[in-house]
Amino acid sequence: MLRKLSVIAAVAGLLTAGVAGPALAAHGALPAKKVEWSFDGPFGKFDQAQLQRGYKVYREVCSACHSMSLVSFRNLGDKGGPFYDKKYPNSNDNPYVKAIAKDYEVADIDNETGDTIKRPATPADRFPSPFPNEAAARASNGGALPPDMSLLAKAREEGPDHIYSIITGYAAPPPGLKMDATQHYNQYMAGDLSSYWSGDHKHVPPGGFIAMAPPIKAGQVTFDDGTPSTLDQEAKDVAAFLMWAAEPKLEERKQTGFAVLIYLLLFAGLLYASYRKVWKNESH
Amino acid sequence: MSGHSTYQPKTGIERWLDARLPIVRLGYDSFVDYPTPRNLNYWWTFGAILSLCLASQLITGIILVMHYNPSAQGAFASVEHIMRDVNYGWLIRYMHANGASMFFIAVYIHMLRGLYYGSYKAPREVLWLLGCVIYLLMMATAFMGYVLPWGQMSFHGAVVITNLFGALPLVGESITTWLWGGFAVDNPTLNRFFSLHYLLPFMIAGVVILHIWALHVVGQNNPTGVEPKSKADTVPFTPYATVKDAFALSVFLILFAWFVFFMPNALGHADNYIPANPLVTPSHIVPEWYFLPFYAILRAVPDKLMGVLAMFGAIACLFALPWLDTSKVRSMRYRPTAKIHFFIFVVACCVLGVCGAKLPDDQVIPGVTTFQLMASDLNSFVWLSRVAALYYFAFFLVILPVLGLTEKTLPVPDSIASPALSHPAAAPAEATAAPEMKG
Numbered sequence: 111m112l113r114k115l116s117v118i119a120a121v122a123g124l125l126t127a128g129v130a131g132p133a134l135a136a137h138g139a140l141p142a143k144k145v146e147w148s149f150d151g152p153f154g155k156f157d158q159a160q161l162q163r164g165y166k167v168y169r170e171v172c173s174a175c176h177s178m179s180l181v182s183f184r185n186l187g188d189k190g191g192p193f194y195d196k197k198y199p200n201s202n203d204n205p206y207v208k209a210i211a212k213d214y215e216v217a218d219i220d221n222e223t224g225d226t227i228k229r230p231a232t233p234a235d236r237f238p239s240p241f242p243n244e245a246a247a248r249a250s251n252g253g254a255l256p257p258d259m260s261l262l263a264k265a266r267e268e269g270p271d272h273i274y275s276i277i278t279g280y281a282a283p284p285p286g287l288k289m290d291a292t293q294h295y296n297q298y299m300a301g302d303l304s305s306y307w308s309g310d311h312k313h314v315p316p317g318g319f320i321a322m323a324p325p326i327k328a329g330q331v332t333f334d335d336g337t338p339s340t341l342d343q344e345a346k347d348v349a350a351f352l353m354w355a356a357e358p359k360l361e362e363r364k365q366t367g368f369a370v371l372i373y374l375l376l377f378a379g380l381l382y383a384s385y386r387k388v389w390k391n392e393s394h
Numbered sequence: 395m396s397g398h399s400t401y402q403p404k405t406g407i408e409r410w411l412d413a414r415l416p417i418v419r420l421g422y423d424s425f426v427d428y429p430t431p432r433n434l435n436y437w438w439t440f441g442a443i444l445s446l447c448l449a450s451q452l453i454t455g456i457i458l459v460m461h462y463n464p465s466a467q468g469a470f471a472s473v474e475h476i477m478r479d480v481n482y483g484w485l486i487r488y489m490h491a492n493g494a495s496m497f498f499i500a501v502y503i504h505m506l507r508g509l510y511y512g513s514y515k516a517p518r519e520v521l522w523l524l525g526c527v528i529y530l531l532m533m534a535t536a537f538m539g540y541v542l543p544w545g546q547m548s549f550h551g552a553v554v555i556t557n558l559f560g561a562l563p564l565v566g567e568s569i570t571t572w573l574w575g576g577f578a579v580d581n582p583t584l585n586r587f588f589s590l591h592y593l594l595p596f597m598i599a600g601v602v603i604l605h606i607w608a609l610h611v612v613g614q615n616n617p618t619g620v621e622p623k624s625k626a627d628t629v630p631f632t633p634y635a636t637v638k639d640a641f642a643l644s645v646f647l648i649l650f651a652w653f654v655f656f657m658p659n660a661l662g663h664a665d666n667y668i669p670a671n672p673l674v675t676p677s678h679i680v681p682e683w684y685f686l687p688f689y690a691i692l693r694a695v696p697d698k699l700m701g702v703l704a705m706f707g708a709i710a711c712l713f714a715l716p717w718l719d720t721s722k723v724r725s726m727r728y729r730p731t732a733k734i735h736f737f738i739f740v741v742a743c744c745v746l747g748v749c750g751a752k753l754p755d756d757q758v759i760p761g762v763t764t765f766q767l768m769a770s771d772l773n774s775f776v777w778l779s780r781v782a783a784l785y786y787f788a789f790f791l792v793i794l795p796v797l798g799l800t801e802k803t804l805p806v807p808d809s810i811a812s813p814a815l816s817h818p819a820a821a822p823a824e825a826t827a828a829p830e831m832k833g
Contacts, residue, residue: 180478264664367656371648381644382641384637384641385637392634
């Protein structure tokens with residue numbers, strides 16, 4: 111038994127060493143506020159109503175500057191997505207998805223003349239980017255590049271918690287912090303403010319500068335399901351939506367995982383019984 | 395192992411084949427009839443677990459290649475295509491990415507088991523050396539595989555590691571240019587890494603065959619470190635070892651599945667979900683967890699060239715191990731002092747791993763400032779890694795050679811069966827009963 115425990119302890123030790131590695135807090139920022147997400151844990155699922163509200167925030171607010179170039183309109187109607195409807199297993203037929211796509215214009219080439227044209231998007235198209243290229247995006251945003259949002263929730267150490275914290279983490283800069291007019295102070299932004307700080311060097315304010323102005327106000331988006339649009343609600347909903355955009359197969363993954371684990375546990379139990387039976391008369 | 399083959403072809407086809415290519419006989423002798431020490435514990439199941447890891451990486455890898463685009467322009471998008479559009483692509487990719495970590499967990503346990511029970515000592519030196527070659531190939535394969543998604547950590551990790559060769563005098567710059575296929579990490583680098591990442595696993599498979607061959611020539615070591623002397627000491631590989639390996643394997647798969655399905659990105663870096671951008675360097679470049687101890691050794695040395703040499707020296711120690719350990723006693727079960735040093739060694743490796751993940755100047759005990767030594771505060775991870783690295787080298791270069799000559803060891807049992815069977819007279823009866831039990 112002791113031997114077996116030491117096996118488990120060793121594996122656990124190696125794993126902690128492994129997990130401890132990447133789990134680094136961004137330097138200088140406050141740790142992100144923990145949100146209880148519906149998709150947390152082994153049985154987590156996206157809350158479809160929340161994804162729909164989050165999509166509306168993205169559409170009306172974020173998409174003015176942030177691209178989401180890895181996501182296609184059809185994905186919105188895929189299983190686990192914000193507009194999934196089991197009447198339309200092929201999301202290209204989903205009327206909601208078709209209507210959403212039609213509102214966007216995408217660049218194309220006229221087959222007859224070869225001219226570049228704009229046409230309404232179809233579910234098969236990707237979300238078009240708000241700027242034609244990186245230089246244009248920077249020129250319109252004071253030199254900063256708004257990051258693509260397709261993977262944002264996975265590309266930050268603290269995931270959707272980080273997105274939620276940034277949106278709600280703007281604060282008036284403490285007196286003594288030197289900053290130029292194009293920057294904004296955010297307690298959850300990674301950065302080192304010590305060279306901008308004229309106060310006590312042992313109490314440098316947490317956080318960093320972010321080029322994005324506070325992106326959204328309370329009540330800016332009207333939710334169709336009647337949910338009050340507080341800043342907190344808007345931030346949570348869009349962070350959940352971005353988690354879906356980054357990991358659209360999350361529900362499928364967790365559901366498959368549950369079945370796989372049940373199978374493996376039974377299989378391991380069966381093998382353990384076989385092992386006991388085979389070795390019954392053998393000393394070792 | 396040595397000894398007469400007991401394989402009896404039963405059908406006409408088997409007899410026909412056996413006279414022309416005795417491959418069934420080879421399989422029977424190696425995996426059914428092969429005598430296995432009866433006292434192997436669960437640490438001995440990691441060989442089978444590693445075989446499964448290799449097979450899983452090969453199969454998932456071959457499927458990933460069907461959808462992957464090895465170009466600086468298309469690599470990142472094609473990985474996301476696998477995650478979003480390929481049927482069960484997310485499963486295949488997460489299995490491959492986490493499979494690499496599982497492979498290293500298993501290989502580190504396998505190596506530490508060999509270290510503890512003296513499995514590298516005569517006549518198993520070649521077996522151990524082949525294992526070291528496999529480990530080296532695994533590290534090269536894992537590093538190049540991590541570059542392929544062409545995310546920020548892929549790119550900048552490749553820059554850091556390839557630049558290490560630049561520290562070599564005279565030839566350094568030529569070697570890095572040759573590795574890069576140009577004057578910076580770019581599309582040619584990605585292409586050659588992809589090519590080698592596909593080639594090396596098959597080389598690993600080849601060396602694994604040699605490793606198993608060498609194992610079957612000298613036979614397995616066992617927790618007592620005493621060679622099997624009679625039939626009482628062994629059991630046939632099938633069903634005894636097979637069923638034990640299968641059980642351990644299924645438990646390992648549960649751990650594997652937990653990572654794949656419920657925390658697939660826990661062992662990776664968030665930065666690698668940002669496409670590679672040579673103009674933006676991540677604030678903190680760290681390798682994957684399984685390289686962290688070596689990374690810590692590299693950074694522990696203030697001089698770049700010496701750091702690179704120390705890092706490679708840490709691996710070279712493993713190759714020299716069979717000739718560094720002077721003890722006549724194989725298993726540390728009977729070496730009380732060596733045993734203590736072994737556990738300190740394991741802790742030192744874990745400490746190095748933690749140090750590798752931290753910024754060198756970060757404080758170990760927060761808020762305590764001591765004094766500066768060699769341009770760093772004594773309460774810093776760089777100093778902790780120096781202490782741990784020193785122990786790492788001392789363990790191989792001082793402790794094992796000296797201890798083997800001075801240590802007072804405990805009495806070693808005469809045979810495997812004698813501690814296992816309380817009454818020696820009972821041994822032959824039980825052992826002859828064993829073969830009839832199987833099936």
